[in-house]
Amino acid sequence: MGEIQGKAKTVRELLKGVQYSIDYYQREYKWQAKQIRELVNDLTGKFFEEYDPDHPRNKVAEYPHYFLGSIILSKKDGEAFLVDGQQRLTSLILLLIKLRNMQKGNKETVNVDELIVSEKYGQRSFNLRVDERIPCMDALFNEEDFDPSERTESVQNLYARYHDLEECIPDDMDAHALPYFVDWLLENVHLVEITAFTDDDAYMIFETMNDRGLSLSNTEMLKGYLLASISDQAMRTEANKRWRDRIHLLNEDGKDTESDFFKTWLRSQYAMKIRERRKGAVPEDFDRIGTEFHRWLRENSGNIGLKESSDYFRFIDCDYDFYSRVYLRLMQASREPIPGLEHVLYNAQQGFTLQHHLLMAPLKPSDSEESRLKKLRLTARYLDILLTWRIWNFRSIAYSTMQYAIFRVMRDIRSLDVKELAQHLYDELMQEKETFTTNSNFKVHQQNRYALHRLLARLTDYVETQSGKSSRYMEYVADGKERYEIEHIWANHSDLHLDDFNHEADFSEYRNHIGGLLLLPKKINASYGDLPYEEKLKYYISENLLAQSLHPLAYERNPGFRQFIEKSNLPFHPYVSFKKADFEERGDLYRRLAERVWNPKDLLAEVDV
Numbered sequence: 276m277g278e279i280q281g282k283a284k285t286v287r288e289l290l291k292g293v294q295y296s297i298d299y300y301q302r303e304y305k306w307q308a309k310q311i312r313e314l315v316n317d318l319t320g321k322f323f324e325e326y327d328p329d330h331p332r333n334k335v336a337e338y339p340h341y342f343l344g345s346i347i348l349s350k351k352d353g354e355a356f357l358v359d360g361q362q363r364l365t366s367l368i369l370l371l372i373k374l375r376n377m378q379k380g381n382k383e384t385v386n387v388d389e390l391i392v393s394e395k396y397g398q399r400s401f402n403l404r405v406d407e408r409i410p411c412m413d414a415l416f417n418e419e420d421f422d423p424s425e426r427t428e429s430v431q432n433l434y435a436r437y438h439d440l441e442e443c444i445p446d447d448m449d450a451h452a453l454p455y456f457v458d459w460l461l462e463n464v465h466l467v468e469i470t471a472f473t474d475d476d477a478y479m480i481f482e483t484m485n486d487r488g489l490s491l492s493n494t495e496m497l498k499g500y501l502l503a504s505i506s507d508q509a510m511r512t513e514a515n516k517r518w519r520d521r522i523h524l525l526n527e528d529g530k531d532t533e534s535d536f537f538k539t540w541l542r543s544q545y546a547m548k549i550r551e552r553r554k555g556a557v558p559e560d561f562d563r564i565g566t567e568f569h570r571w572l573r574e575n576s577g578n579i580g581l582k583e584s585s586d587y588f589r590f591i592d593c594d595y596d597f598y599s600r601v602y603l604r605l606m607q608a609s610r611e612p613i614p615g616l617e618h619v620l621y622n623a624q625q626g627f628t629l630q631h632h633l634l635m636a637p638l639k640p641s642d643s644e645e646s647r648l649k650k651l652r653l654t655a656r657y658l659d660i661l662l663t664w665r666i667w668n669f670r671s672i673a674y675s676t677m678q679y680a681i682f683r684v685m686r687d688i689r690s691l692d693v694k695e696l697a698q699h700l701y702d703e704l705m706q707e708k709e710t711f712t713t714n715s716n717f718k719v720h721q722q723n724r725y726a727l728h729r730l731l732a733r734l735t736d737y738v739e740t741q742s743g744k745s746s747r748y749m750e751y752v753a754d755g756k757e758r759y760e761i762e763h764i765w766a767n768h769s770d771l772h773l774d775d776f777n778h779e780a781d782f783s784e785y786r787n788h789i790g791g792l793l794l795l796p797k798k799i800n801a802s803y804g805d806l807p808y809e810e811k812l813k814y815y816i817s818e819n820l821l822a823q824s825l826h827p828l829a830y831e832r833n834p835g836f837r838q839f840i841e842k843s844n845l846p847f848h849p850y851v852s853f854k855k856a857d858f859e860e861r862g863d864l865y866r867r868l869a870e871r872v873w874n875p876k877d878l879l880a881e882v883d884v
Contacts, residue, residue, distance in 0.1 A: 290390040304429040315443035385457040445675035497569035543635040597640040618655035657700035718787040743835035775855040790862025
């Protein structure tokens with residue numbers, strides 16, 4: 276083995292003036308929303324344990340340090356090639372770009388440009404240099420529009436993870452806290468850089484560090500503790516078989532499903548406290564289960580009813596078996612529509628990762644199948660309404676923003692029967708101050724485009740299914756060449772609307788209002804999206820029913836649609852032209868549609884409370 280160097284470096288030391296390359300065989304960036312969220316939650320959570328807005332920024336130097344892991348480099352011909360750590364380093368640079376853009380306009384800022392890009396002879400290049408990613412990175416760096424479709428997996432993930440950061444960064448990261456956090460991130464967060472000078476040495480280090488054969492996972496340590504507490508050999512053997520069978524199915528579902536299940540199950544049934552986001556706050560049940568559930572359960576076994584050998588057997592044979600089956604069903608429902616559990620899919624498509632905690636909370640192994648399904652439907656529908664109200668009012672649904680509220684509801688609905696659950700969730704919604712009526716200015720912008728696309732898909736699908744047509748929701752939200760996009764009824768030509776607007780900026784903002792939006796296939800949108808409304812109208816009659824409703828022919832020889840209008844008393848009517856006042860009228864129609872799709876009274880109707 277040749278020379279190997281290892282050195283702990285701060286984020287600033289690691290990235291300033293240094294360029295990293297990635298070999299062609301190792302280029303895909305694969306992190307998903309879950310990983311980027313965990314990174315941001317870990318960093319911001321550690322920071323807010325110490326942050327005090329009343330002390331000066333230089334006090335940040337006294338904050339505790341944080342170890343973010345290691346990267347392995349192979350130095351060849353003067354270049355540093357990443358052998359391990361590109362997922363973490365790429366994500367860190369995305370975070371820095373986001374923090375850079377968040378600081379614009381702030382009185383106090385921290386310059387992070389030199390950690391993202393380097394400039395030589397007037398040429399700028401990114402410090403993590405991969406040619407295929409440059410157009411996307413440029414667009415993110417400059418806050419410009421970028422279409423990731425038809426790009427590589429890495430580029431699509433880059434773009435998606437950057438926009439996930441919108442939902443990950445907590446609301447209390449305000450203009451005052453932001454420079455404190457950036458200071459702490461650059462100076463107090465460390466990584467170990469391990470450098471080898473041949474590929475063979477670098478990969479030998481990589482394989483050694485990633486050999487997990489001698490270490491036990493949290494799940495394996497939990498299994499050992501539980502089985503050791505069952506004194507009867509026959510019962511222990513049976514419990515061990517049950518454990519292995521369920522673990523096999525969890526692992527078949529996905530790489531992280533096993534550990535995520537245990538965190539979700541134990542939190543949903545047993546967590547009584549959650550750490551406050553303030554200086555000096557200590558991790559509570561909810562937090563500890565997320566990081567060391569095996570240790571937490573061992574320390575709290577008596578509090579959750581594990582005292583005798585038979586209790587431990589029941590815990591595996593009954594509770595573990597029941598909740599793991601439910602969890603796998605929910606995972607399936609998060610990926611594809613399952614009759615009765617459609618709202619689980621809707622919530623998952625909004626990227627809401629705390630959903631399963633809430634859905635499993637009221638369940639008991641003794642529930643009948645009918646009762647279990649009703650509880651899941653009720654809780655998923657409650658969450659769907661809550662999330663949509665927040666999206667409509669431009670509120671964050673990020674993990675960090677929602678975890679306290681979701682924890683409280685999760686704790687309070689444990690073991691409720693169906694009628695109690697419906698009433699409790701209805702009462703929770705009635706306490707919300709923001710609904711569809713509190714924002715008459717709902718519009719699309721760069722950060723909510725994905726969520727609003729889903730919302731338009733739901734409205735469109737509702738109109739069609741209520742008019743007797745088959746559901747096409749999955750078609751409206753599918754990716755690929757045939758995907759649907761948000762269509763602006765007004766083309767982006769302010770000169771066509773001089774009678775309504777004196778300034779182009781006023782026109783641009785108004786054009787984005789919900790009442791002026793539709794969903795259309797990408798290829799259709801591209802072919803006539805730039806035409807004036809009067810010329811587009813003839814094409815709308817061939818599209819989905821919500822688009823058709825703009826055309827007079829939609830109200831002829833369409834009995835299902837006419838019956839829906841009469842029954843719902845919704846103000847549908849055609850538009851031969853589309854003026855400023857029509858935006859408001861059409862927007863009111865969408866709002867009234869939304870109030871039918873997301874109606875809290877449906878919770879009570881589910882069980883006839």
